[in-house]
Amino acid sequence: MTQEGSSSATLKQSTLETLGYVCEEISREDLVQDEVDSVIAVVVQGMNKSENSAEVCLAATKEAEIRQVAFECLVSVVSLNYVGLEEYMEGLVELTTNAINGDEKSVALQAVKFWSSVCDEEIDLQEFGHSCFIAKYLPRLVPILLEETLMKQEEDQDQGGDDISNISMVGGTCLGLFARTVGDDIVPLVTHFVEAKISDSHWRSREAATYALGSILEGPTIVKLAPLVSTNLEILLNATKDENKHVRYTTAWTLNRIFKFLHCPIITSENLPRIMDVLLEAINDVSNVEEKICGAICNLAQGENSSLLSPYLKEIIKSLLAAAERTEAKESKLRATAYETLNEVVRCSNLAQSSSVIANLLPDITGKLVQAMSFPIRSIEDLVQQLELQATLCNVLQVIIEKLSGTEDTKHVVMQNADDIMASLIKAIGSHRTSIHKEAMRAIGALAYATGPEFEKYMPELFKHIQMGLKKFKEYSIHYLMACKNFEECQLCSITVGVIGDICLALDDKILPYSDQIMTHLMENLQSDALHMSVKPPIFSCIGNIALAIGSHFETYLTPVLHIMQKAAQVCEEMDTSDKELMLYGKKLQKSILEAYSGILQGLKDAKAELLIPYAQPLHEFIEFIFSCKDHHRDGSVLKAVVIAMEDLLNALGTQCNCSRAVLSVLKTLTTGCDQKTKSSKKLRFGLEE
Structure with a gap:
């Protein structure tokens, strides 16, 4: 790459591809800053158009491929060393904006994806206050995204799909990441574009404006977004009948997101009848539009006031069932989406106001x-x-x-x-x-x-x-x-x-x-x-339920069950604390073992309590282990299970439980921090003090 005049286009391309693969596989710790600088310098060189290559058509084609691969490599570099990009940012802004403005589509796509990758990093770094590139270059980047990507829809693009080769969709995704990264700052940069084009005579303009509006709804505050959305809500409702299917789809998608992120200030008792009329009519559109309308209804149902939809519940259910039955629903995601929406509508409904409607649905289903x-x-x-x-x-x-x-x-x-x-x-x-x-x-x-x-x-x-x-x-x-x-x-x-x-x-x-x-x-x-190990904690909890249900009859199973519970407790103690996934499993296992103890103690306490005396000490030791873990390995649900299990032990055995001093100490500490008004806390403290 660095030898002037001696590297063929194919060799350059292969070199950049290799760099990209290497960057994807290695971690941040594997490279020092000088090595990252060298990689970036090589990649930037690969993006520059060769004056000589333009003389031959084939060579020109290869140059575009090289620039594409260079951007792909740079996308990998972003995650490898985000901070190290700072001194190159001015040049990268120029390179990417030039590519988006006038390079081959394949190159422009990768240039947009570069900024999406930067956003991903900055979103991860927001809690540390290190994100800065997007905010700094936002005024230069947003107009180019709006005009040079969102306005370049394809006539046959797969609406509702995830087409990573579609410049318009990739641009909208990037715009959405900008919004999540910078929040309110993006709204004024998009507002003029939306207001100027959302009612334009050309479908591309209407669709692009609608897509831009929908893309920025996650990130900015409701206060900042509400005026823009309120002003254009009626236009969007009318656009569900647009002559162009792409506009209708994007409108349905945007309404879906509006009801998800801005439900409270936008939806009122005054405009809800109009909204419901539009949605219940639009649900008869083509399947991909119907899917987004179902999503919009779902988000309406999830609003804070479950009573709002009660007057419309019967018609909503009727429309959803009809959508699920349509012929095209069998070949698309529509049927599943319609039934998922029905589930959410039922879950969120006000039962006092809609019991008869839901009751009639039961024999129907x-x-x-x-x-x-x-x-x-x-x-x-x-x-x-x-x-x-x-x-x-x-x-x-x-x-x-x-x-x-x-x-x-x-x-x-x-x-x-x-x-x-x-x-x-x-x-x-x-x-x-x-x-x-x-x-x-x-x-x-x-x-x-x-x-x-x-x-x-x-x-x-x-x-x-x-x-x-x-x-x-x-x-x-x-x-x-x-x-x-x-x-x-x-x-x-x-x-x-x-x-x-x-x-x-x-x-x-x-x-x-x-x-x-x-x-x-x-x-x-x-x-x-x-x-699979994930099934074993539920089994222990289930054993506790069985013991609670059959009471003294559980004696038959007591010895083998408690033996295997002790083995499981030992597994918890021997787990590798550096393995986060394993520790999450360990917490579930700890909780389930304690739940099994509780069920057994409650089930046997009245008739067979004396059988439990030999097993009190293993429970004490298990609890001591839980409290010996570092604070970040403890879990609130596990601590609650500890309190309940010890309460059950005290109720079953009383003074015979022989609590060790260590257990008494940790439990007194735990219950001191608990709400003294809770029933379990009072009982447990009473037992300990006895």
Whole structure:
């Protein structure tokens, strides 16, 4: 690269590509500043247009490729040594703006991506106060982005896709990163462009202005953005009927983001009727526009005032169901998006004002699930779509059941429909497809909570599917190439474990006829190397639920369970504290072990408390270990579990628990900092003082 006249274009390009790969692989610590300077100098040289190369067409083409690769290399350098770029910034601003203004598209794309990379670094550095390049050069960069990228839409561009070769989309992404980096400072630089072009006669101008407005909504303050958005809201609502599909799509995308980031000051009781009329009409547009309109409705539902949408809930649900049923929805993301929006609308609704609408939805979705299982299958695509639809409908049922179970006034609706719901879910599980099994089990867990003791009548038919969920992962564990499938089955196991906990809470000791087989599976799974470690904490928590449900009958399992809990506690103590991911897992494991102790202590305290005396000391030692960890390795939820477990131990054994001085010391310290008004804190302090 540095030998004048002796390097071919191909050699230069290969050299720059190699530098780029090297920069991607090495860390900041692997290079000293002088080496970074050398890399930047070489890259900048590679960007300069050769006077001689223009004489030959082929050579000219190669020069463009070299400049492209040089920018790609520079993108890698940004993350390698952001601070080291400072002395080169003036030159890099000139090089990148020239490239965006008039170079080949491939070169311009990389020039824009360079600034996106700088933004990524500055966003990460904001908390340290080191970001400065974007703010300094913002007045020079924003106008070029607006005019030279956002205005260069392609007629056939994939709206709704993530086309990294589309200069307009890449420019909008960069503009959004500018907004997140500098905040309010970007608003005045974009305002004139938006106001001048948003109602222009040319579709490119209208689309670019709308895209610019939508791109800067995350980062600046609501106070700074509200005037610009309020002024143009009616224009945007009208633009949902624009003759150009690109304008309609970008308008829907921008409205979606407005309702997400500026919901409170923009949406009022006065303009909401107009907004809802527009959205419910626009949801009948082409599928990619419909998807963004669904997102806009979702963000409206998530607003602070859940009552605002109550008058429109029936029409919203009707429109979403219709969108999900359209033919084109099967070939796009629309169906999934429509049902996801329906879920959020139900979750966020004011139940007191909309209970009848949601109640009517329950048998409707149950019927759709039954219908989905009878669709004719003529191809692999048909099978995939059917499975996705069934899983989605199971998820919708779960959300509706959870919503209606929230109050005693509406829980009876679930009870009335429980038989039909359970029959449809059992039939769905019978397909033996893991994706459906997982979602159906989640819905069954919600149904168990809603129906309580009445759920017992479903257990004989359900139990074989519970067993399948607990052991299916073993079918794939011996095949290395089936690792992904095994992980999916492990997820199913985790969900099934959670559902068992829900059923225990619903049935109490009525779970006893099934406890032997459940405990056998759980103990085997805890000792299985084939089961992903993330499933093991939920298993310990589930064991606590079982103990709480069956009470003194848990004596049968006590010795082996406490033995494996002690082994798990030892695993926590031996973990590598420098491994952040492993420490996060360790906290979950600690909490679950404590939850298992609590369930066992509560379950046995009335009839079999004396059996627990030998196991008090291991619990003390485990708690001492937790408090011996450095502060940054402690977790609030773990400390809460400690308090509850020790309270349960004191309630079960009283003075026989023989708390060590170390445990008493740490617990007194802990409870001194707790709210003295809380019930558990009072009980625990009372026990300690005794």
